[in-house]
Amino acid sequence: MPRLKPFLDAQSPILTASGLLFLRVMAALLLLFIHGLPKLLNWSAELQRIEDPFGLGAPLTLGLAVFAEVACPLLLMLGVAARLACLPVLAVLLIALLVVHPDWTLEQGQFAWLLVALYGGLALTGPGAYSVAGLFCRSKVA
Template sequence: MPRSSTDWALLYLRVSGCLLLLWVHGLPKLLNFSHELTVIEDPFHLGAVPTLSLAIFAEVLCPVPIILGVLTRLACLPILCVLLVSLVFVHPQWSVAEGQFAWLLLIIFVTLLIAGPGGLSVSNGLAGARATPAWLS
């Protein structure tokens, strides 16, 4: 069965959005963990290690299933939480221009939360067979 332009668009959105998140935010936190512990904001007073660990979970681990198109909607939730915490609690003084990267990531991951992974995903079997319930994909 031929794939629609929507399937290709969602694949592009999943991969490009996740690679941006990984490259700009996730991998620098992971690779510079010790330094990041000294500079990470802790708006809920959980401690630097738990706060950084949650951010790494959202920005490094969650993009992997999204890229593959497995549990896409579920994996978007921690990313959206980190983005909202950043915009609402850590940087409430930011103008839209100052927070534009976070807003664009928010747009990308809310779109994926709404649309799901599309037809070109592991959860859709890449051959048309649905391996995961639609609400969970």
Template sequence: MNRFSATDLALLFLRVTASALVLFVHGLPKVLHYASQLDAIEDPLHLGKTLTLGFAIFAEVVCPLLMIAGIATRLAALPIMLVSAIALGLVHREWTLGQGQFAWMLLIMFGTIALGGAGRYRIALPPHASRQRQT
């Protein structure tokens, strides 16, 4: 059980570095400059700028923090992938592959995390109460 696993180490590295990149490049600037971001954000789904920015902040701040800790990793990867897909498919349709390469890289990295999960190196949550009753 305590054996070294290169796969688990690779998942940890990908999870932490990709999440830190999203957090520092996209998430924190949205929080720190909320008012200007609210004016600037596109609203391609017509949900309202406040809700759109709120979802973006959730995807780019909360989800990366969960992923760094290894909590609900597969689930936390999905909002980041959704924001990237919306950016590519609705907001920036005119982008060439080269212009959209960062969004494509995010889709690839977080898609890999969604498929691979957190790996062994993560914060383990206590088992759910209903599982404890069954044993």
């Protein structure tokens, strides 16, 4: 029974830290592999088709999107500046949903809205104890 105690305790720091680690890594991998790396690896093709809703120019717009979809998920996975790393991702997602694709139904935008929920929650909670930032915190996970 002692091994099950952390899983039966609703206030378990181990479960909270493990849950935040799982959410961080999964949210980061989803964004990185589905959106970020394809943009980075196919830069020239992406320049031709990226939306530029604010008239910044395709290279800058794509650069900002790649930063939000590659660099920020990597920071989030590590738990380095995790709350701040969520903000560019949320900005890109909300611009895509509300400015670029306002005609999308909830069903068409469900992946983006799911990422908004994940990154918004992580922006509020922070990375948790199992992170690079958690290594430097004084609170210990029992």
